[in-house]
Amino acid sequence: MSNYREMTAEKLAGWKKTILAYQCLIKPCMILFAVYTIGISAIIRADFNYRDDLRRVLTGKKNWGGSYGRYLSDFFSTFLHIDDYLMDNSPLSQLIAVLLVAVAAGIIWYVFSEKTNFSFWHLAALVPLGLCPYFLACISYKYDAPYMALSVLVSVVPLLFREKRYVWYTAAVFLCTVAMCTTYQAASGIFPMFVILVCIKRWNQEEDLWEILKFAGVSMLGYLIGLILYKLFLMPHRETYVSNAMPRFTELIPVALSNLKKYFACVKNDFKIEWLIFTFVLCVAFVFVMVRDSKREKRAAFFMSSFALLLMLLLCFGMYPLLVKPLYHPRAMYGFGAFLTFVGIAVSTAKKTYPAKVICLALSWCFFAFSFLYGNALKVQDDYIEFRTMELMDDCKDLDCMVSDAKITIQVDGSIGYAPAIKHMPQNYKMLKRLIPLAYKDGNWSLHKFRYYGWTKKKVRWNRPVKEDFATYNFPVIKDSMYHTIRGKDNCILIEMK
Numbered sequence: 001m002s003n004y005r006e007m008t009a010e011k012l013a014g015w016k017k018t019i020l021a022y023q024c025l026i027k028p029c030m031i032l033f034a035v036y037t038i039g040i041s042a043i044i045r046a047d048f049n050y051r052d053d054l055r056r057v058l059t060g061k062k063n064w065g066g067s068y069g070r071y072l073s074d075f076f077s078t079f080l081h082i083d084d085y086l087m088d089n090s091p092l093s094q095l096i097a098v099l100l101v102a103v104a105a106g107i108i109w110y111v112f113s114e115k116t117n118f119s120f121w122h123l124a125a126l127v128p129l130g131l132c133p134y135f136l137a138c139i140s141y142k143y144d145a146p147y148m149a150l151s152v153l154v155s156v157v158p159l160l161f162r163e164k165r166y167v168w169y170t171a172a173v174f175l176c177t178v179a180m181c182t183t184y185q186a187a188s189g190i191f192p193m194f195v196i197l198v199c200i201k202r203w204n205q206e207e208d209l210w211e212i213l214k215f216a217g218v219s220m221l222g223y224l225i226g227l228i229l230y231k232l233f234l235m236p237h238r239e240t241y242v243s244n245a246m247p248r249f250t251e252l253i254p255v256a257l258s259n260l261k262k263y264f265a266c267v268k269n270d271f272k273i274e275w276l277i278f279t280f281v282l283c284v285a286f287v288f289v290m291v292r293d294s295k296r297e298k299r300a301a302f303f304m305s306s307f308a309l310l311l312m313l314l315l316c317f318g319m320y321p322l323l324v325k326p327l328y329h330p331r332a333m334y335g336f337g338a339f340l341t342f343v344g345i346a347v348s349t350a351k352k353t354y355p356a357k358v359i360c361l362a363l364s365w366c367f368f369a370f371s372f373l374y375g376n377a378l379k380v381q382d383d384y385i386e387f388r389t390m391e392l393m394d395d396c397k398d399l400d401c402m403v404s405d406a407k408i409t410i411q412v413d414g415s416i417g418y419a420p421a422i423k424h425m426p427q428n429y430k431m432l433k434r435l436i437p438l439a440y441k442d443g444n445w446s447l448h449k450f451r452y453y454g455w456t457k458k459k460v461r462w463n464r465p466v467k468e469d470f471a472t473y474n475f476p477v478i479k480d481s482m483y484h485t486i487r488g489k490d491n492c493i494l495i496e497m498k
Contacts, residue, residue: 025106028118032102036130042375044091048382050140054448060085069235072182073147090142097149101130104153111159113349121357125344127364132337137330151187154179170222177226188318189335195219200308204294243325259321270431278363285356286343384419385439411463411470414497470494
């Protein structure tokens with residue numbers, strides 16, 4: 001009995017020590033949460049139903065698990081919305097998302113810096129994780145945001161167990177990898193990047209090479225087991241605008257290189273020239289700091305640090321480059337923000353690197369300011385979509401086919417484009433236009449706007465995807481305005497947006 005009490009006391013003492021060690025995370029997480037919340041305040045104010053949000057507002061359906069293998073998103077959404085029917089509870093969902101990312105950022109700082117004092121420079125380095133333009137796309141989704149943020153958190157949590165027994169660490173990696181895959185797979189590159197960052201730091205500190213290799217190997221083992229289990233037993237086959245099929249083994253490398261080229265081309269086009277310069281300088285500063293502070297031979301340190309940087313770059317988009325038809329939307333590229341965070345935290349925790357720290361601060365300020373520009377632009381676009389929708393519905397409401405009981409088929413061609421205030425912005429804000437969705441383009445998600453205002457499924461059937469192209473039938477013009485042309489015959493209507 002005494003032995004049992006002693007063992008229990010030791011376990012309690014161990015847990016108490018662990019809890020006290022993690023107390024230093026409270027302050028940075030609160031500060032980061034405040035900064036992220038301020039950063040997304042304009043997005044919250046815009047109250048924009050981003051892409052799939054409008055459909056979920058109308059139907060209340062989840063559909064993450066069966067269609068995309070995001071089973072944890074389905075599970076947690078029931079608790080978040082207190083029902084299986086999902087009603088809009090924003091901005092609660094978005095605030096929870098930034099809280100989860102703030103905790104993830106705090107863990108990154110805690111694991112890499114191994115310090116207890118959180119400084120202004122550390123804050124500057126961690127801003128890109130939550131306010132990188134690519135992650136702003138995730139925050140814009142009222143319904144999806146918490147689960148996208150959760151995928152970031154579970155990707156960094158395993159590193160808190162890195163000093164535990166390997167069996168516990170492997171289990172943590174495995175479970176968190178499965179959790180990441182069942183929330184949002186775009187985060188699949190964050191964990192391996194974090195492991196590489198920790199490994200290069202330990203190598204530069206002249207730790208035992210065999211221990212570093214064991215840590216990297218165990219990390220890879222748990223990660224790959226999680227990915228393989230998800231692939232074999234949990235991942236549904238998806239073949240729409242994106243495909244989760246992989247090429248044949250002999251084509252894997254060429255396909256991956258081609259996809260990576262496209263991803264980095266997107267970054268080049270999306271980022272303003274200043275952002276690209278700051279990113280390049282940070283990468284150079286990362287190698288410089290690692291070599292300067294390394295206890296290894298300098299040429300070896302330069303090679304290993306450069307190699308680690310290259311590996312992180314190649315992994316920042318996760319497993320997506322290995323797919324036959326990957327997703328290039330901004331929401332699928334937030335791993336690049338994590339890459340900037342890892343490089344920034346390495347620079348900000350080093351001594352006597354103030355020029356590089358200032359560059360890190362400048363990049364974070366760019367992202368912080370951009371988040372307000374983006375949120376306000378969303379509001380402008382939302383007002384414009386509302387105006388154009390009202391104009392169209394007003395012209396349609398008195399049509400004979402609309403007031404009869406007959407079921408009609410509607411095809412929408414063209415797009416309203418961007419609001420004039422956005423359209424006339426300088427062309428170097430390509431990132432902004434990539435983030436703001438176009439309305440009614442090719443009969444997309446915006447068609448739900450008509451259902452939102454009473455065009456029910458019982459009354460209207462959308463010709464989407466186009467089965468019979470009404471544009472080839474030369475229907476007579478029923479109504480023509482500066483915003484749209486309405487053509488129709490019998491119970492078929494063609495709306496041409498201008």
